[in-house]
Amino acid sequence: MSLYQIQNTLYVMTPQAYAHLDNGTVRIEVERETKLRVPLHHVGGLVCFGNVLVSPALMHQMADEGRALVLLDRFGRFKARLEGPVSGNILLRRAQHRAADDAALTLSLASALLLGKLRNSRTLLLRGAREAAHEADAAVLKRTADNLGAAVRSLAKAADLDTLRGIEGEAARGYFSAVNHIVKPKLREHFQLDGRTRRPPRDRFNALLSFLYSMLMNDCRSAVEAVGLDAQLGFLHAVRPGRAALALDLQEEFRSVLADRLALTLINRGQLTRKDFEERDGGAVLLNDQGRRTVVTAWQERKQEELQHPLLDTNVPIGVLPLLQARILARMLRGDIPTYSAYLAR
Structure with missing residues (x-):
């Protein structure tokens, strides 16, 4: 059970x-x-x-x-x-605010979050390289994975948040330039990822990613609030009025694990085609009604699947991963454990 x-x-x-x-x-x-x-x-x-x-x-x-x-x-x-009145332990929130005022602790937390993101992104690229049908695709994916490995090593040397964000930005550009090599060659004509574009997305792949990231963001915000943390106060993302910075922080380690991997699956299995998208004035590309239904159904099914959590050493549904990581973060902020460990996919 x-x-x-x-x-x-x-x-x-x-x-x-x-x-x-x-x-x-x-x-x-x-x-x-x-x-x-x-x-x-x-x-x-x-x-x-x-x-x-x-x-x-x-x-x-x-x-x-x-x-x-x-x-x-x-x-x-x-x-x-x-939502109703804000819940949560005031002592936990005080600890969170104190941590955010501690430059060294903030840097350490931000580095741990980015380590999770970069290592999980690297794992996705290496898996793509192993399954690639053409050696040229495998070579690009392996080379980019090596670059992400170097970026991971650079995190420990970063002296401030701006340096961390610079490392992440450069790594992300390389990652998104390589991900298209995981798409089956015959499908790339219709799903060509030309870098990451957001507001608005300029191609079908970006439109799919933006939609998945929106649902992931909602789940991460629910997770941090469920354990009593302040979703507005983050460590990696800058604090701005109306911005759920901590939820954005937590989302980073799950982008490739939950969203990017599902996007590639939907494309490569033919569950989404160009008919599931529409182009709007100004060059924006968005999922249409049928496309959104397909993605939401796949998202819900994916969250029911189980995998082994490396820290808990037990199988858990994918849908509870953000909640489990939010709990680990809360334990670290309370002082129950010395450091935060990001979720690392296998």
Whole structure:
């Protein structure tokens, strides 16, 4: 029996859908026809895309039970997050704020987070090299993986956050230039990643990554808040009003593990094609309705899969990894353990 129960995030994507509370159950209606009924205690959060209606009763009940309601536009861009009173241990938050004021500790934490990101990115590239059909692709992936290994070694020598961010930025540019070599050659015509573009994404691969990163970000924010940490106060990402810097910090070590790997799987298996995307004025490329449904379904299925956590030495669902890492971070900030260890994929 699993030690972890994943409370699935409920994604509502149909325009004009109506989500409301019915005797402890979330009921989703479209044109007054019931499409889905889910017990509220099975719902970890509700994410609504575009023009979706939510009843006040459901909002109040979710706030009372500490379940977040997240509003995204129809393309998956974040709009707002509604939640009840902030929970958490004030002593833990005080420890977090003290750590953020300690330059040496902040540097150490930021370095640990980036170590996780770079090593996991390197693991993805090496796996791609082993499975590559052409030696030229394998050579590019191996060479970039070696560069990421050198970047990991450079982290320990960084004297300040700006240096760390510079190392990460250079490594990311190399990584995104190489990832396209994992895409099957026959599919690269339609999924050519020409560097990382965000606002807006300029190609189908970037559009897919942006959508996955948005869902990952939501999960990471829920994780840090669930353990009582202040999502606004990060160590690697600069603090700005309205920015969940700590959630962005935690997201870094999971980008390649959860989002990039899933993106490549969806592309290489043909689960997404060019028909799942649309081009808009100005050159923006975005997933269309069918594409978003395919990605959300795959995302939920991926979170149910289990793998072995290297620190806990036990199998856990992928969906709880951000929560487990948030707990490790909280333990470090409380002084229960000396350092933070990022999740490292195998």
